[in-house]
Amino acid sequence: xxxxxxxxxxxxxxxxxxxxxxxxxxxxxxxxxxxxxxxxxxxxxxxxxxxxxxxxxxxxxxxxxxxxxxxxxxxxxxxxxxxxxxxxxxxxxxxxxxxxxxxxxxxxxxxxxxxxxxxxxxxxxxxxxxxxxxxxxxxxxxxxxxxxxxxxxxxxxxxxxxxxxxxxxxxxxxxxxxxxxxxxxxxxxxxxxxxxxxxxxxxxxxxxxxxxxxxxxxxxxxxxxxxxxxxxxxxxxxxxxxxxxxx
Amino acid sequence: xxxxxxxxxxxxxxxxxxxxxxxxxxxxxxxxxxxxxxxxxxxxxxxxxxxxxxxxxxxxxxxxxxxxxxxxxxxxxxxxxxxxxxxxxxxxxxxxxxxxxxxxxxxxxxxxxxxxxxxxxxxxxxxxxxxxxxxxxxxxxxxxxxxxxxxxxxxxxxxxxxxxxxxxxxxxxxxxxxxxxxxxxxxxxxxxxxxxxxxxxxxxxxxxxxxxxxxxxxxxxxxxxxxxxxxxxxxxxxxxxxxxxxx
DNA sequence: CGCGACCTTGAAGAACGTCAATGGTCGTGG
DNA sequence: CCACGACCATTGACGTTCTTCAAGGTCGCG
Numbered sequence: 001x002x003x004x005x006x007x008x009x010x011x012x013x014x015x016x017x018x019x020x021x022x023x024x025x026x027x028x029x030x031x032x033x034x035x036x037x038x039x040x041x042x043x044x045x046x047x048x049x050x051x052x053x054x055x056x057x058x059x060x061x062x063x064x065x066x067x068x069x070x071x072x073x074x075x076x077x078x079x080x081x082x083x084x085x086x087x088x089x090x091x092x093x094x095x096x097x098x099x100x101x102x103x104x105x106x107x108x109x110x111x112x113x114x115x116x117x118x119x120x121x122x123x124x125x126x127x128x129x130x131x132x133x134x135x136x137x138x139x140x141x142x143x144x145x146x147x148x149x150x151x152x153x154x155x156x157x158x159x160x161x162x163x164x165x166x167x168x169x170x171x172x173x174x175x176x177x178x179x180x181x182x183x184x185x186x187x188x189x190x191x192x193x194x195x196x197x198x199x200x201x202x203x204x205x206x207x208x209x210x211x212x213x214x215x216x217x218x219x220x221x222x223x224x225x226x227x228x229x230x231x232x233x234x235x236x237x238x239x240x241x242x243x244x245x246x247x
Numbered sequence: 248x249x250x251x252x253x254x255x256x257x258x259x260x261x262x263x264x265x266x267x268x269x270x271x272x273x274x275x276x277x278x279x280x281x282x283x284x285x286x287x288x289x290x291x292x293x294x295x296x297x298x299x300x301x302x303x304x305x306x307x308x309x310x311x312x313x314x315x316x317x318x319x320x321x322x323x324x325x326x327x328x329x330x331x332x333x334x335x336x337x338x339x340x341x342x343x344x345x346x347x348x349x350x351x352x353x354x355x356x357x358x359x360x361x362x363x364x365x366x367x368x369x370x371x372x373x374x375x376x377x378x379x380x381x382x383x384x385x386x387x388x389x390x391x392x393x394x395x396x397x398x399x400x401x402x403x404x405x406x407x408x409x410x411x412x413x414x415x416x417x418x419x420x421x422x423x424x425x426x427x428x429x430x431x432x433x434x435x436x437x438x439x440x441x442x443x444x445x446x447x448x449x450x451x452x453x454x455x456x457x458x459x460x461x462x463x464x465x466x467x468x469x470x471x472x473x474x475x476x477x478x479x480x481x482x483x484x485x486x487x488x489x490x491x492x493x494x
Numbered sequence: 495c496g497c498g499a500c501c502t503t504g505a506a507g508a509a510c511g512t513c514a515a516t517g518g519t520c521g522t523g524g
Numbered sequence: 525c526c527a528c529g530a531c532c533a534t535t536g537a538c539g540t541t542c543t544t545c546a547a548g549g550t551c552g553c554g
Contacts, residue, residue, distance in 0.1 A: 019340075068394055070480060076394040090387070093266075093380040098387055098485045122372065132379045133340040139386040140337070140345055142393060147315055147323040149396040150441025154542075185500065194397025196543050201502065233317060238345045401510075432532065443511050448534060495554105502549070511540070518533075524526085 007031055008060055008110055011084030011172050016130040018242035026124050033120065035110040040103035042183075047088065051097045055111045058086045062107025063183050067191065068099040077192035079141060080104065080165065080184075084172050089135050092117065105183035140238045149194045152233065154203040157193045159232035162213060162220060164239070171241045182220035207231070254278055255307055255357055258331030258419050263377040265489035273371050280367065282357040287350035289430075294335065298344045302358045305333045309354025310430050314438065315346040324439035326388060327351065327412065327431075331419050336382050339364065352430035387485045396441045399480065401450040404440045406479035409460060409467060411486070418488045429467035454478070 007013075013022070013030050022030070037060065040046065047053050049068065057064075064081040078099065081087040087101055092114055121128035141164075148157045165182075169175035186204065190197040207213045212228050214221040222228050229235075260277050263269070269277070284307065287293065294300050296315065304311075311328045325346065328334040334348055339361055368375035388411075395404045412429075416422035433451070437444040454460045459475050461468040469475050476482075 066390075068390070070394065070398055074398045076397045078390050078393050090383045093376065093383050094387065094487060096484070099390065125369065125372065125375075128372075128375070129340065132382070135379070135386065136337045136340050136382060139382065139389060140341065142386060142389040143313075143315070143325050143346065146325050146389060146393055146396060147317065149393060150323045151317055151321045187500080197500095198502090198544080199542055202542095205502085237343070240341060433534095434532080444532095445512080445534085446510055449510095452534085497552105497554085499552090500550085503547085505546090506544085508543070509541085512538085514536090516533100516535075519531090521530090522528085524528095 008035065008037065009033065009058065012058055012086065015084045015172070016127070016134065018240075019130065019133060020126070022126065022130075026127055029120055029124060030127065033112055033116055035112050037108060037110050040107045040109065042103055042105055044103050046101040046103065046109060047091075047097055048100045049097055052095050053088065053091045053097065054115075055113050056086055056088050056091060056117060057101070058110040058112060059083055060108040060110055063104040064101055064107060064109070065104050065188070065192070066099055066101050075191045076194065077188065078145070079138065080192070082165075082168060082172065083174065086112075086131075086134065087138070089131055092131075104188060137240045140240065144238050154193070154195050154199055155206055156232055157195070158189065158200065158203050159207060159212065159228055160234050161189065161193065162222065163229055163232050163234040163236075166220070166222065167236050167239060167241065171239075178222040178225050180220050182215060182218055255282065255284065256280065256305065259305055259333065262331045262419070263374070263381065265487075266377065266380060267373070269373065269377075273374055276367055276371060277374065280359050280363055282359050284355060284357050287354045287356060289350055289352055291350050293348040293350065293356060294338075294344055295347045296344055299342050300335065300338045300344065301362075302360050303333055303335050303338060303364060304348070305357040305359060306330055307355045307357055310351040311348055311354060311356070312351050312435070312439070313346055313348050322438045323441065324435065325392070326385065327439070329412075329415060329419065330421065333359075333378075333381065334385070336378055336385075339378075351435060384487045387487065391485050401440070401442050401446055402453055403479055404442070405436065405447065405450050406454060406459065406475055407481050408436065408440065409469065410476055410479050410481035410483075413467070413469065414483050414486060414488065418486075425469040425472050427467050429462060429465055 009031050013027060016022070016030070035058070040062070046057055046064065059081050061083055064087060065077045066079045066081070066087055067075055067077045069075050079087065091097065121131065148160055152160065166175055166178070166180055169180050174180070186200045187197040190200045193200065195203075204213070204215060208215070211223060212231055214223065256278050260269070260274060263277070282305070287309070293304055293311065306328050308330055311334060312324045313326045313328070313334055314322055314324045316322050326334065338344065364378075368378065395407055399407065413422055413425070413427055416427050421427070433447045434444040437447045440447065442450075451460070451462060455462070458470060459478055461470065
């Protein structure tokens with residue numbers, strides 16, 4: 001099942017609707033938002049710690065990371081975002097960025113001005129509620145990552161990331177049959193999981209040795225989904241994905 | 248400077264106003280919210296993983312923790328909340344709890360029904376925006392905790408928690424002169440920081456030995472605020488506290 | 495061919511966890 | 525008043541996980 005987006009905002013609108021469908025008017029208003037599309041190469045920053053953005057960014061294609069650099073070149077990645085996600089809705093209410101966003105793979109994003117979003121939200125409170133909800137789901141994912149870094153072993157954390165990204169990609173039609181493009185380097189995964197790249201490497205080999213994952217040439221395959229979920233302690237409820245999409 | 252709350256919701260309303268002041272009408276509508284007050288003893292659950300709450304809880308007094316239990320008795324605490332905070336606004340948009348809340352000290356909380364909040368938000372969109380903003384600040388704090396667990400040493404994490412809670416308590420008038428009530432046990436801190444209680448104990452002794460903190464009989468004193476912030480890598484911008492209150 | 499980005503491997507050590515025991519404090523009941 | 529138990533802080537010994545440093549190895553690409 002490959003999904004053909006008729007409109008750049010399609011995936012985004014469908015995601016916002018997953019809790020409660022919009023009226024035609026609301027849907028059209030969303031799709032009528034003026035957007036500017038831009039391409040990014042891997043590693044390129046979208047917005048940076050300390051900026052005061054006047055736009056939100058909607059991911060249309062590729063993977064985007066939210067990260068924060070601290071002293072001595074240490075970096076923590078706090079989330080990954082894929083097509084249909086708007087990682088920076090918080091800038092609507094918190095004017096100064098307290099972290100950065102960058103592309104992890106060749107990506108395209110759409111710019112939507114705060115101005116036009118505010119007009120839309122004022123006119124359609126249910127759209128505002130749906131956007132608010134999106135930010136709450138992001139927060140739920142942050143919490144699960146916290147639990148992972150506080151309580152899970154390296155292997156469990158890696159397995160958990162595989163499960164999480166597979167479910168998210170599957171929900172928007174970008175993964176099927178437990179196989180998915182995996183653009184992250186082991187160093188990026190290390191930054192996301194609070195581990196060293198060396199340790200990530202060894203832990204992945206371990207998972208490979210147990211037949212839980214196949215990962216090479218940028219493709220991840222999960223031979224035994226149940227087994228990987230078990231190993232990871234993965235329970236997808238926190239992603240708050242529609243049953244229809246998750247099925 | 249001790250703060251005398253004229254009304255149970257006072258601290259909450261002032262916090263919501265820290266970004267943009269309300270009109271008298273808005274303020275009165277908030278203070279007119281019907282609330283039920285309840286006392287809690289330490290360890291008592293307020294709401295539990297899997298619940299579908301019909302109320303939000305506003306902390307009036309004491310410390311409240313957000314936590315999640317995973318297998319084998321492991322627990323991760325994801326945030327601490329003090330007077331004036333409403334830790335469960337997310338239940339307005341995500342009906343099923345994916346974590347629990349419990350009191351860490353003798354506490355009092357006020358119940359506010361979703362129903363009455365929804366009516367208020369519909370009538371006053373700026374109140375809705377302020378509540379949304381609160382949930383975004385919570386998310387910003389989650390991110391900082393993630394950075395801590397991923398990148399900081401035990402000592403830094405502990406020092407950072409001391410700094411964070413002091414600033415939060417100071418902002419609502421519950422701390423002064425770098426001295427504050429500290430109701431957490433070392434085990435609770437361990438649950439929050441992703442460490443063992445033994446290691447927390449040794450790290451605290453280290454900080455004590457360096458003259459950075461004094462902690463006994465439930466009181467924390469910070470002899471050298473700058474030095475502790477340095478040790479922790481603490482920068483309070485992520486708390487998004489009003490300059491006036493933070494001064 | 496040569497370079498850069500990434501993955502892989504080995505060895506040594508630091509940070510942190512686990513287990514187990516001791517002592518302190520406080521409230522409670524005899 | 526004292527004894528007791530509950531809860532918490534502390535300490536020691538030992539083991540594991542993870543980091544760091546350093547060195548190859550592979551692959552794609554100019």
